[in-house]
Amino acid sequence: MSEAERFGPMGRAEERRARQRGGHRAAPRSRRSSPADGKGRIRRLFTWKKILGTFFGLCLLGMGAFIVLYMMIDIPAGNADARLQSNVYKYRDGSIMARDGDRNREIVDLAEIPKDVQHTFVAAENKTFYKDAGVDFKGTARGLLNTVSGKGAQGGSTITQQYVKNYYLTQDQTVSRKLKELVISLKLDREKSKDYILAGYINTSYYGRGAYGIQAAAQAYYRVDASDLTVEQGAYLAALLQAPNQYDWAIASETGKKLVRERWDYVLDNMVDMDWLDASDRQGMKFPVPKEPKAAPGMKGQTGYLVNAANAQLQRQLVADGTAEDLKQAEAMVDAGGWTVTLNIDKKKQAELEKSVKAQLTSRLDPGERDVDADVQAGAVSVDPKTGAVVAMYGGVDYFKHYVNNATREDYQPASTFKPVILAAAVDQAAETQDGRPITADTMYDGTSKRPVVDHGTKVGFAPENEDDADYGQITVQTAMNKSVNSVFAQMGVDVGMDEVVDVAGKLGMDTDGMEAVPAQTLGSMGASPLEMAGVYATLDNHGKKVTPAVVKSVEHNSRVVDLPDPVGGQVISREAADTVTSVLTGVVDDGTARRSVRENPLRNGQAVAGKTGTSDNNKSAWFTGYTPGLVTSVGLFGEDAKTHGQVPMYGAGGEDRVNGGGFPAAIWAEYTFGVMDKVTKFDLETTQGAAVRPPTSAPPTRESSAPPTKEETTSAPPTREETTSAPPTDEETTSAPPTDEETTSAPPTDEETTTPPATGEETDDEPLLPDRENR
Known part of the structure; x- marks a missing residue:
């Protein structure tokens, strides 16, 4: 039996091609490298399985690291008051112009603050406050990325996170501080009630005019106790927290007044959306223009003007060089004390x-x-x-x-x-x-x-x-x-x-x-x-x-270096x-x-x-x-x-x-x-x-x-x-x-x-x- 008969049509076809090549079968081609072979190796190296495996491995590694952080970091003792220090202001010849170290703060129980006034702060800063776990993961991730890339912190934080930053930590923009803020916020939300956190937030925040906490702010802006604030006044104080100096009606520019009015409207409209305020009541509300501010102690004559002007320049510089993310944070950093400012x-x-x-x-x-x-x-x-x-x-x-x-x-x-x-x-x-x-x-x-x-x-x-x-x-x-x-x-x-x-x-x-x-x-x-x-x-x-x-x-x-630009x-x-x-x-x-x-x-x-x-x-x-x-x-x-x-x-x-x-x-x-x-x-x-x-x-x-x-x-x-x-x-x-x-x-x-x-x-x-x- 011939070879063609043994292997059928395939065998005959092969035999025919061999005859056309001169009676011999073609020798096997030698294998040479080609671009296609390189691409194949890359495909074999980066397969979907390997990519997914690496991704999940990194996720597990990150989760493990976070678990370790969560176990290692405890809720610290509040240190905000302990860290407050005096600022010293000097004339150009080095002689002392002024010191400011007194802090205008009076803690009040949340029960003393009207419920609708409490709601103004939630409506302004964190509408999901009563439901969330104390952390805005998306905003925190964005803030971490911007910090690493040198762009400064951006993106919102929850009320819990802001309270943690104000009371337990510092205003520094570092990755370690932000990770601590994340962990402490999660733990605090689990261990403390929402009312506890909200009370801490509104009692420690800075409202401008030297006022820390809602009681001092109520007196500074409306000459009333926090317990007597109206919802309109509460909405202004809540709006003020975004930029205390810029939004202070007494010294705000026309742009600042426009922005705070818009912020005030935003707060009240959110309250309507959350069913905390009746729409008809909202329509009848008028903007509560604050009273004229009183000067801070020790600032009589021209001294108060000079100190405030110096603080304003310092705050702008802290924002410009990336030390602070915005003027609100810069104000808090300056007011925390420890500065020697030579004018x-x-x-x-x-x-x-x-x-x-x-x-x-x-x-x-x-x-x-x-x-x-x-x-x-x-x-x-x-x-x-x-x-x-x-x-x-x-x-x-x-x-x-x-x-x-x-x-x-x-x-x-x-x-x-x-x-x-x-x-x-x-x-x-x-x-x-x-x-x-x-x-x-x-x-x-x-x-x-x-x-x-x-x-x-x-x-x-x-x-x-x-x-x-x-x-x-x-x-x-x-x-x-x-x-x-x-x-x-x-x-x-x-x-x-x-x-x-x-x-x-x-x-x-x-x-x-x-x-x-x-x-x-x-x-x-x-x-x-x-x-x-x-x-x-x-x-x-x-x-x-x-x-x-x-x-x-x-x-x-004592802990920062500020380089001033050449005027x-x-x-x-x-x-x-x-x-x-x-x-x-x-x-x-x-x-x-x-x-x-x-x-x-x-x-x-x-x-x-x-x-x-x-x-x-x-x-x-x-x-x-x-x-x-x-x-x-x-x-x-x-x-x-x-x-x-x-x-x-x-x-x-x-x-x-x-x-x-x-x-x-x-x-x-x-x-x-x-x-x-x-x-x-x-x-x-x-x-x-x-x-x-x-x-x-x-x-x-x-x-x-x-x-x-x-x-x-x-x-x-x-x-x-x-x-x-x-x-x-x-x-x-x-x-x-x-x-x-x-x-x-x-x-x-x-x-x-x-x-x-x-x-x-x-x-x-x-x-x-x-x-x-x-x-x-």
Whole structure:
């Protein structure tokens, strides 16, 4: 039998192929490695069985490790009170300013707290509190991952976990602390009742205003015992725990007030969802505005303002460097004590600032004679532009009498002190008018009051009125700054581009969050603080290098290291732009709205000064922010109703028809600045523009882009000093003494110049020194 017959069709086919290959069967192929073989080995190495086995092995290992941790970690004795220590605050020379170590806490039984008030805390922080095991595993896992990756803790924690962190552990962000928190929370939930945990939580939490626990908080915010709190008040206190400082109604910004109102609504709506509150009752509830805070013991005078400002900076830094996850935790860390905080405050300058405010303002206010005098609040900040150090701060008449720090509040308009920002943007961006002329100190603009602002031939719907509705006709930018002419800077802002103006404002140090890029902002209609404006002008004084005012010089702690950033940063606008603004602002002092209090001050002694006045709409605020080469000081006066704390006008205060920036604020500034001067200094300016150098005007007056000039417009205003001066003066001439009559009259006037009277509200050297009248 043949081989083909033996193996059937398969055998025959094989025999046929062998014959085709020459009568021989093909030799077996030798095995060679191929990419497919490598992939096969990987598949054999990482099989599903092995992957699943590894995964389950790791899970078992993790469970075993957790069991070991659970067995090893016990619930410790409460140590929150034991760990609280005093903080020490020092002046820059190392002398003691204040200590704070008293803790305002009174433990109350949960039974004393109304049930619906208890529910507000659960609704705010942990709706599943009564059902969960004391731990949010998802949030804890997220927090651990973020801690390991260096992002800081994020994600929610249960009430149990927060209580454990507050009372048994620390605020440190470490993996070991978070694992302890997890284990202790699980054990505590098993061993203690929910009421025990809730009572501990609301009795140990920090509510702001130095209040620990609900009893202290009820007194601090509503002057009642915890047992007498309403559900509306309880909802506010529960909402407050998320950010005590930011949400404190007395000192909150408009954003903070909006956020706490939203949080308050969230708490009450959750209570309705949980059937703890009737929907109809919820609809009738009104937000319970807290009472005015009382100052903490030992913080009288300016000390409380200084300590709070230092704490605020420290808290922000703890968040910025990742030591604290948010401001709430940062507040708790600072308030836990153990800090030695050295401030930049100079004792001599601080005393001089306080004395100047008293001499030039508070001693002249008499609420018994004039009711409006009780509504005047003053705030001031003084900064070294070379270092960024806040060397003096005035927060109010007394921390005991007025809790809000007027030096750091941001709820009043800076008014015309914003105008230099517009000019800085124009020069920095090399901006042009809409008919193609570069914007410089000598550029001519139409200073007519209520002149419609035009954007390339289109009216933008904004026509600001000048102070006293004064018309100035064609004037230079220098004169417009001297006289604070609204119509000029409104048009300039549109010429530069309001987006650019807002951008430069942010670079200089203003808070531009929420600042709309609209022409109305050219009048300084946003909110700002003396601290903020001092930083803006310090950056100008520092030739365009960013200055962020720093209250704190150094920080020490027994268990932490805090590195403070350098208050002086890099170049944010060109030196030419900054120096040009400084040069222009010398004209405000020598020929403009600040001349009465500053130029004529006998203590000046030739000191070079630049600055800007500001008076807001309806006289609710008045400012003077000025500087020498070595010191920047911003002074603000604010109309605040003594009872309601709402913003009110200051007309008639101190016996003045209107409180202007060139009046009380400039007088305070001058007495303080000239009183602390060690020597007379001059500005080192790299610019050819402005009153400090006064170059001759070469270009004839031309109307900016909206329309050609008329004959009357070109001759309606008398020439400015820079227009009549035949040559630039020397440095000595601009800084040692005001110009003489000979300097201002070297060229005879034309007929037009002598026959047209000065515009209403404009001051000339020949006028008697009357109260300043500057633009809003």
